[in-house]
Amino acid sequence: MIVRKLVIGTRGSALAMWQARWVADQLAARAPGLRVRLQIVKTAGDIASQAPLWEIGGGGLFVRELERALLDGRVDLAVHSMKDLPAATAGGLVVGAVPQRWDPRDVLISRHGLTLRELPASARVGTSSARRRAQLLAYRRDLEIVPLRGNVDTRLRKAESEDLDAIVLAAAGLVRLEKLGRVTEFLSPELCLPAVGQGALAVQLRGHDQEVADVVALLDHPPTRAATEAERAFLQALGGGCQVPVAALCVEVDGKLEMDGLVANPEGSKVMRARASARVDEAGELGIALFQQLESQGAAELLAEVEE
Numbered sequence: 001m002i003v004r005k006l007v008i009g010t011r012g013s014a015l016a017m018w019q020a021r022w023v024a025d026q027l028a029a030r031a032p033g034l035r036v037r038l039q040i041v042k043t044a045g046d047i048a049s050q051a052p053l054w055e056i057g058g059g060g061l062f063v064r065e066l067e068r069a070l071l072d073g074r075v076d077l078a079v080h081s082m083k084d085l086p087a088a089t090a091g092g093l094v095v096g097a098v099p100q101r102w103d104p105r106d107v108l109i110s111r112h113g114l115t116l117r118e119l120p121a122s123a124r125v126g127t128s129s130a131r132r133r134a135q136l137l138a139y140r141r142d143l144e145i146v147p148l149r150g151n152v153d154t155r156l157r158k159a160e161s162e163d164l165d166a167i168v169l170a171a172a173g174l175v176r177l178e179k180l181g182r183v184t185e186f187l188s189p190e191l192c193l194p195a196v197g198q199g200a201l202a203v204q205l206r207g208h209d210q211e212v213a214d215v216v217a218l219l220d221h222p223p224t225r226a227a228t229e230a231e232r233a234f235l236q237a238l239g240g241g242c243q244v245p246v247a248a249l250c251v252e253v254d255g256k257l258e259m260d261g262l263v264a265n266p267e268g269s270k271v272m273r274a275r276a277s278a279r280v281d282e283a284g285e286l287g288i289a290l291f292q293q294l295e296s297q298g299a300a301e302l303l304a305e306v307e308e
Helices: 014-030 064-071 130-139 152-161 171-176 210-219 222-238 280-296 299-307
Strands: 005-010 035-040 077-081 093-097 106-110 124-127 144-147 166-170 185-187 201-206 246-253 256-264 271-279
Touching (some): 014 077, 014 152, 014 171, 014 201, 064 077, 064 201, 106 171, 124 130, 124 152, 130 144, 130 246, 201 210, 222 256, 246 280, 256 299
Parallel strands (some): 005 077, 124 166
Antiparallel strands (some): 077 201, 093 201, 106 166, 106 185, 246 256
16 A cells, blocks of 8 residues: 555644644655645643743643544644653654754854853843753853743744843754844753754654555654664653753764763752763663663652652
8 A cells, every 4th residue: 555645743833834844845755646734733832831841841741632633543643843752652653753853952042142151140041941941050050040931933032022131942943944043152062961852853653554654764864763762761761751850962973872961950059960872773771871870870869859
């Protein structure tokens, strides 16, 4: 059987729509005659668009309704930002493709063109991420971190209208929406380690749809899949959806995977960081090994303390 048409489920934001259209275009280019239609699905994260993510819980907020649409047959595929996908996905669903990753770094957008180091004392910095909040405060204790929700355009507008000195966003979203000209500074992973899967996409489908899987597999980028598999194994070992600031970045260097991982408390006063490496075919084991390194530093106690 040859697949002739596909329905892709996506959130309705400009960035999510861009990502879904990109997947649709890539599939159409690789499978001539394939017709692709987009179906917008509103998620809990879109509905609760004002509350800080660290208060309402980030795990699965932008994913669950899309997974439900897949399971009940309303859509054939769902396109997610990998960083939104919980470490454990819904039963019956698989990630059929992980396309090549975009820039995984965070960026600073400053109203007056100042770098993070140059921002004035007690500068107001907007971010929706507990991970960014912890690392920014670890770097500069004096910063005032202001909750910032909304899509990319909304956050860029709030940077001007809500008396913020700067905001922090993911570079990949700005690359996709052609807004890199707004960036003041790319934050190095040493300063602000990215979220698990940041910069990557996940194309999710039903595990039994082999014909669909064969088409979607054309988009898979094995190095990116291996790197994100290691990061997600690390996240799952930590407990998956916990609201503790967690970060990880895995890259392939000379045929090996090298990964940095971090856990912290929300105030950034306790930060634990480790590095590990492994063969490309040992991605899952690498994530677990990195977790064990942090566990030996007392990560379990930190996790328990924060969750209390």
